[in-house]
Amino acid sequence: MIVEISVVPIGVGESLSKYVAEVIRVLREKNIKHELTAMGTILELSSFSELCEILEEINKRLFSLGSPRNYFVLKIDVRKKGGKIEDKVRSVLEKI
Template sequence: MVIVEFVVVPLGEKSLSRYVAEIVKLLGTRGIKYQLTPMSTIIEVPTVEEAFEIIKEAHELMFKLGAQRVSTTVRIDDRRDRSVRMEDKVRSVMEKVHGG
């Protein structure tokens, strides 16, 4: 699995929640596993290619919603030695926090 964090920002907008809501709806219709954070969206997909396809769709969606300028940032965690899921990474940290 590939874990990807991305942020899509329609520049010049004071509130982004309506835009983020539309991205979350997009992920839901695509059946993508995601985690919404206060600052970004994290998705888990089988391939980098699929991640880029989804991010491109989210980026273009901002223009469809009326944005005139969009900035998108992407961060990718692609492991080839073993499969790691989002919850595995969080669990590993929390075990260390609690002395496990």
């Protein structure tokens, strides 16, 4: 299962990098393989319950940093078999 998480804390001003940094801290603490991009963070997870533990923790941390409202956008690509971050990118590059 490959997930891209983006979260916008609403009501904390224009700059959000401090809050996105907290998201990365959560992932590092949980030893989750991840890739930070300009528009989200891409994770490789094993289950929906693992995903929701992460969302719960991120939400709690952003609330504790003073955000009154969090807006998440998630994209989840889940296959019966396989699904690795590198495989997806490589299989595209091979075909260009």
